[in-house]
Amino acid sequence: MNYTLHQLQVFLKITQTLSITKASEELHLTQPAVSIQLKNFQDQFEIPLTEVIGRKLYVTDFGKEIAIAAENILNEVYAINYKTQSFRGKLSGRLKLSVVSTGKYVMPYYLGDFLKVNPEIELEMDVTNKTKVVKSLKNNEVDFALVSVIPRDLPIESEVLIENKLVLVGNSDVVYESKNDFQHLVSNTPLLYREVGSATRLAMESYILKKKIHSKTTIQLTSNEAVKQSVLAGLGVSIMPIIGLKNELDSGSIKILEVEDLPIITNWRLIWLKGKKLSPVAIAFLNYIRLEKEKIKSTKFSWISNY
Incomplete structure (x- = not known):
């Protein structure tokens, strides 16, 4: 061998x-x-x-x-x-994260300075949909997961990071005059959905069902970025997390359409299995999050309150 x-x-x-x-x-x-x-x-x-x-x-x-x-x-x-590395007085090891796809707009801001201070740490971050994130957490394959909806069937502990706001959006050409006109809008404009297993899709489906909205046409896409680009191209409208829309909202290429009972408000949370024996690296990261999260929120995400 x-x-x-x-x-x-x-x-x-x-x-x-x-x-x-x-x-x-x-x-x-x-x-x-x-x-x-x-x-x-x-x-x-x-x-x-x-x-x-x-x-x-x-x-x-x-x-x-x-x-x-x-x-x-x-x-x-x-x-x-x-x-x-430990004998050299340096914090080292692997930090394993699983992040729902929209969380890619959130998690890097909570990692940047921590990894700069601890360059010996090896980061493994899987960005995928909610179903796979929960599976990796359940199988104890990761230290932490980032989600906007807490899994119901797992004993977990969590730390709230920032607010997650879901809004109805269309491109700058969409004509929409009344917040009570959602049904009329989707009678002529396709609704863009994320794939099955996405937390955003679950929230959107729940809202549509509750409001008894019937869309003439629906389109399914496999990533938040694909939905955003389709909205920009005028293929339809969608309920999306505001976190990934800053540049488009600032430029006016995408606009928020006011609708009754929207936005949907949840929280981005760092979660981990209850009772899990965290590694020294994981403990250090969790302590860093608890100490710095308000500062990160105010410096990186204050723009959310403008919309």
Whole structure:
């Protein structure tokens, strides 16, 4: 056996993503580079680690066992590195976060100065939809998650960061004169939805159902950015978190349409499993959040109160 730590990292990422393409994206490598590393790693075993059926990649039972061993080896290597830094008086380790997609407009502002002060910390942040965020939290795969809606079926603790405000928006060409005219508007203009599993979609569906609004046409899109660009292009209107619309609202290319019982107000919260034994890095980050969150809110997000 003559495998390298790099090969272990690549193989483990492939088993986690079940995709050469996704693994290459997350590792910031080219697809050919990932494929070569997988081949070189496979050549050291007589038993197949993966197999491709149709166009889908599967991990064999033997491959799953090797993936577990690879993860254990890599964790031990990380532990050695962290202990070395600890003896040098530096805070080090991995901070693992899972963030709902719209949270990408929030979380970086709570990480920037913390990581500058602690450059030895390795950050892993997965940006995805609410369903996957809750799954990673439930499986204890992350230290913290950022959500706007608290999962009901998990015992969690939380720290409120800032307000989350959902508003009805359209582009500058949308004609809308009355806050009671929502039904007329969507009778002629498509409603743009996020994908199933998105917290924004759940909030939007709940509001539409409560108000008994019937849209002639609906369009489903898989990211908040895609919805925003579609609103800008005039494809329809949507209920969206205001957090990702600052530039467009300031320029007037997107406008808020006043509607009865909107905006919907929730909170962006950092959450973690109740009773979880937090690492020194996670504890330091949580303490930093509690100490600095009001300052970050006032310096980075005060603009929200203008809308």
